[in-house]
Amino acid sequence: MTTLTAARNAPLDVVTLGEAMAMFVATQTGDLAEVETFTKRIAGAELNVAIGLARLGLNVGWVSRVGNDAFGRFALQQLKKEGINFQQVTVDGNYPTGFQIKSKTTDGTDPSVEYFRKGSAASHLSTADFNRDYFGSARHLHLSGVAAALSGQSLELCNHAAREMRAMGKTISFDPNLRPVLWSSQQVMIDQLNKLAFAADWVLPGLKEGQILTGQSTPEGIADFYLERGVQAVIIKTGPDGAWFKTAAGDRARVPAIKVSNVVDTVGAGDGFAVGTISALLEGKTLKQAVQRGNKIGSLAIQAIGDSEGLPTRAALAE
Secondary structure (H helix, E strand, O other): OEEOOOOOOOOEEEEEEOOOEEEEEEEEEOOHHHOOOEEEEEEOHHHHHHHHHHHOOOOEEEEEEEEOOHHHHHHHHHHHHHOOEOOOEEEEOOOOOOEEEEEEOOOOOOOOEEEEOOOOOHHHOOHHHOOHHHHHOEEEEEEEHHHHHOOHHHHHHHHHHHHHHHHOOOEEEEEOOOOHHHOOOHHHHHHHHHHHHHOOOEEOOEHHHHHHHHOOOOHHHHHHHHHOOOOOEEEEEOHHHOEEEEEOOOOEEEEOOOOOOOOOOOOOHHHHHHHHHHHHHHOOOOHHHHHHHHHHHHHHHOOOOOOOOOOOOHHHHHO
16 A cells, blocks of 8 residues: 655645545436446545635645555546645555446436445545644644545544544534435434534534434524534535524524526535635634635536536636
8 A cells, every 4th residue: 555645745724534436427318327428527525625625725635545546546636636635645455446427417406326435445544544743734624424424444533533633723624414325324324423513613514414413403403403512603504595504602694595597517516615614714704704605616516517627716716
């Protein structure tokens, strides 16, 4: 196994961890079984966030494992292209890089996605992949429920990283990104993801995710569930309505969505929202300004094919 050299030098603004997958997006609509041609992209919830933050000029580190195969080399090429620090990415010769295939839709509905990731290199992430100096060089840790769901040892890494970064006085964001099929049961998923959420400063669930995780039906009920357990701010994605937030100080507001007339690909909208919100908060913007940026980047993400193709550069965001 080989650990790679950094694309950019520390210190980092943000560090995150998770799985990169090659993604094949159908070039025509219909049943995936009938599609003959696909376009190759890169995918992965945490990687989407890393790409989006790097495009906005933040120095981002991404921790993972990829296979010693074509898909792994493709992932590394994309990391280098985006200027993401990949010093702590390991090329694992024992396990493959995962991939997925995604359908094409033209009516704004969610595309269907089929995953081929069981036993992937990234599912073998563990606390052995935690380099305290590397993580500690970042001022912020972003975690997602996808990395937590990959395996028991990957979940252990997420919890360990949260504890260590908290002890070092860093801020932490958490996007639940529910993947029920990857968990042994819904209750295990709820228990484990809430444990990670309680360790975070900023929690960013979708409304339905929050309802599942907390048993509460309203945005305020969901927010209070986490705020009462030490979270500083809860930002809830409410779909076409935009987003709603509440802080530990009691500040709350609804932030309207940005209307999009042509929805191309809904996958990645939540990651785009995280990019906007996290980047703005790290720049010292108010929470309302951060959520406005989250809505903006989320709206851009759904207007492009691919999970990260619509994420803007700083210049494009200014436009």
